[in-house]
Amino acid sequence: MYYIVGMKIKKLKDFADIKTGFTFRDSVELHPELSGLAVIQVRNVVNNDFKDLVYTDKTDFKSNNILTKGDVLVTSRGQVRAAVYNERTKAVASNLLFIVRPNTEFVLPEYVSLLINSDLVQKKLKRLQDYSTMAALSIKALGELEIPVLTKEKQKELVLFAGLATKQEKIFSELAELNKKLMNGVIKGTLNG
Numbered sequence: 401m402y403y404i405v406g407m408k409i410k411k412l413k414d415f416a417d418i419k420t421g422f423t424f425r426d427s428v429e430l431h432p433e434l435s436g437l438a439v440i441q442v443r444n445v446v447n448n449d450f451k452d453l454v455y456t457d458k459t460d461f462k463s464n465n466i467l468t469k470g471d472v473l474v475t476s477r478g479q480v481r482a483a484v485y486n487e488r489t490k491a492v493a494s495n496l497l498f499i500v501r502p503n504t505e506f507v508l509p510e511y512v513s514l515l516i517n518s519d520l521v522q523k524k525l526k527r528l529q530d531y532s533t534m535a536a537l538s539i540k541a542l543g544e545l546e547i548p549v550l551t552k553e554k555q556k557e558l559v560l561f562a563g564l565a566t567k568q569e570k571i572f573s574e575l576a577e578l579n580k581k582l583m584n585g586v587i588k589g590t591l592n593g
Contacts, residue, residue: 444473445483469485472484472516
């Protein structure tokens with residue numbers, strides 16, 4: 401990674417608690433109804449979408465298994481992706497996810513997620529993964545990840561900028577789709593005379 405001279409660098413484990421999501425010992429029936437406890441799966445993190453959830457009727461979870469607002473969920477298999485859980489729905493993370501609970505006195509959850517999803521950190525994480533069967537990231541390797549610790553003001557600026565860039569990208573994609581439909585309509589109208 402490239403850093404600015406004088407920038408403070410800390411390992412993720414130095415300012416965040418990291419643990420593995422919940423392992424269901426028995427076969428658990430998951431259902432799409434809004435009852436019970438939500439189970440956050442890899443697809444929710446990859447798509448950064450916590451609206452399409454499944455639920456379990458299992459109730460014997462310890463309080464430290466329940467997600468809290470600001471938890472950063474990180475996938476442990478395949479391409480590593482991160483998303484911040486800021487939902488009000490009571491939920492647990494599946495065992496294919498790591499739960500990173502940053503000390504918000506030093507670092508914003510959105511900043512941690514932004515860095516993990518950045519191309520620069522993705523390259524580093526790819527080198528840290530174990531490829532014995534499928535690309536897998538260990539909790540130890542995630543904890544050793546070096547993170548530049550900026551002022552909270554700079555972190556907020558980066559997160560805001562990234563959010564605006566994402567919105568712009570979505571608008572451009574929608575505009576391209578509309579242009580395609582317009583062109584197809586013009587061609588159809590021309591050919592049908």
